[in-house]
Amino acid sequence: MNILYVSSLCSEKKVDVLSRTGNVKPEFAVQKFHKLLAEGFVLNDCEIETLSACPVSRSSHARIFWNRETEKNHGIFFHYLAFINYPFLRQITIFISGFLSTISWIRRSSGQEKMIICDILNVSVSASSLIAARLFRIKVVGIVTDLPRKMIGSKNKRKGLLDKMAPFVDEKLNNLYSFYVLLTLQMNKHINFNNRPSCIIEGVVDLNMVALDPEKEPAFRTIVYAGRLLEANGIGHLIEAFRQINGDDLRLSIFGSGEMEKEMEEFMKLDNRLNFYGTVSNAEVIQAELKATLLVNPRFTDAEFTKYSFPSKNLEYMVSGVPVLTTCLPGIPKDYYDYLYVVKDETVKGFVDALSAVFSLSDEELKSKGKLAKDFVLREKNNISQTRKILEMVRQ
Numbered sequence: 121m122n123i124l125y126v127s128s129l130c131s132e133k134k135v136d137v138l139s140r141t142g143n144v145k146p147e148f149a150v151q152k153f154h155k156l157l158a159e160g161f162v163l164n165d166c167e168i169e170t171l172s173a174c175p176v177s178r179s180s181h182a183r184i185f186w187n188r189e190t191e192k193n194h195g196i197f198f199h200y201l202a203f204i205n206y207p208f209l210r211q212i213t214i215f216i217s218g219f220l221s222t223i224s225w226i227r228r229s230s231g232q233e234k235m236i237i238c239d240i241l242n243v244s245v246s247a248s249s250l251i252a253a254r255l256f257r258i259k260v261v262g263i264v265t266d267l268p269r270k271m272i273g274s275k276n277k278r279k280g281l282l283d284k285m286a287p288f289v290d291e292k293l294n295n296l297y298s299f300y301v302l303l304t305l306q307m308n309k310h311i312n313f314n315n316r317p318s319c320i321i322e323g324v325v326d327l328n329m330v331a332l333d334p335e336k337e338p339a340f341r342t343i344v345y346a347g348r349l350l351e352a353n354g355i356g357h358l359i360e361a362f363r364q365i366n367g368d369d370l371r372l373s374i375f376g377s378g379e380m381e382k383e384m385e386e387f388m389k390l391d392n393r394l395n396f397y398g399t400v401s402n403a404e405v406i407q408a409e410l411k412a413t414l415l416v417n418p419r420f421t422d423a424e425f426t427k428y429s430f431p432s433k434n435l436e437y438m439v440s441g442v443p444v445l446t447t448c449l450p451g452i453p454k455d456y457y458d459y460l461y462v463v464k465d466e467t468v469k470g471f472v473d474a475l476s477a478v479f480s481l482s483d484e485e486l487k488s489k490g491k492l493a494k495d496f497v498l499r500e501k502n503n504i505s506q507t508r509k510i511l512e513m514v515r516q
Contacts, residue, residue: 121511122229123161123168124222126249127239127263128175129154131193134200144180148402149432153265154239156324160503162195164511169197171221173214173245178205188217201245211244218248226256235259235514237301240294241266247293254296259514262297263321264311267428299513304451306427319513322430322453325439327502334441334490337411341479342371344412344442346405347433349378354418354447354466356380361471363391365479371395373412375405409440413486414478417446420466426450434460435501441494443486445478459493 130138130146139145161168174186188202199221203213222236236253238246240262253260294311300318302308312318343362349355355374362372372394374384384396397408409415415437419426430451437444438459445461446452463474478486499505 122234142181146175156503160507214244218245222249222252261299323435341413346375349380358418438493443490
């Protein structure tokens with residue numbers, strides 16, 4: 121199978137360059153998701169090329185003129201589209217460049233089994249490939265990692281004519297895909313209006329994690345949270361609950377950035393068992409997770425968007441082999457809960473009870489829970505098995 125993967129995916133080398141030369145780093149979770157899928161297709165004996173719109177804007181990068189570039193990494197040919205990094209011109213030039221590049225790829229792979237996969241949230245580049253695919257009657261798969269805000273009740277504050285037209289254009293384009301890859305089952309009724317074939321790929325884990333095992337620090341029982349520091353993510357409740365639990369050997373380590381970042385110094389003054397590390401590399405986060413006693417995702421479940429998202433953080437946690445405590449987010453499939461500890465009452469007292477219950481268990485019980493979770497996601501959610509689902513859907 122020949123695959124054209126259309127998104128903002130960049131090689132690790134390219135991400136490093138963009139991070140060093142711009143003032144905003146490419147979003148790690150997005151890059152990781154698409155990278156693991158692309159590598160999964162390679163491991164399923166597919167020939168894969170990407171069309172990538174570099175994730176930069178005028179506000180994040182001073183460079184205006186971007187030329188087309190090509191490189192090969194991990195068996196993937198990366199094609200970075202040419203564009204002009206200026207408002208509106210960026211979208212137009214990416215569309216033109218993407219359309220011509222897609223037609224070129226279709227002609228190069230003439231006579232071979234092929235499909236095009238598009239990240240529908242990257243509208244300019246995915247629209248160009250989608251239209252080219254429809255013109256040449258090529259199978260095209262839309263990957264839906266999030267729903268447009270208008271679909272989940274957010275207020276639309278756009279003012280310009282083009283911005284007012286965008287939701288209508290997006291909906292029309294989204295109806296043209298032959299297949300859909302969705303993060304949650306609840307997404308289907310909001311995106312797949314024509315009831316076309318779809319599959320659920322809530323996330324992907326890296327098979328290379330099989331070689332890494334937890335290395336718990338013997339002197340401490342450490343709770344780790346890594347992610348956005350938002351009140352809606354339950355950080356305040358987690359900290360307050362932790363402060364109410366006694367134990368000189370307990371530690372709470374928090375990694376990330378966000379609106380609550382400025383409050384962390386004050387929290388550390390109130391409880392010297394709490395450590396805030398800010399934004400660090402993914403490798404450092406993984407090392408901290410492997411040394412932890414418990415990994416926590418305290419995100420509140422009352423927001424409407426939680427029905428249409430799966431926390432990639434949970435998969436990263438589970439594949440570490442360290443036990444995980446999470447709230448009952450509606451986007452998490454039921455088969456996960458056999459491998460997770462759960463916060464049933466999303467109050468400070470509920471978090472205290474959940475944390476206390478976990479820490480009442482023996483080290484052997486905690487180790488067993490973590491291992492079961494790791495085995496589950498490596499077996500069922502690895503990038504080979506997840507991409508195989510997509511191939512099987514398209515070939516039916």
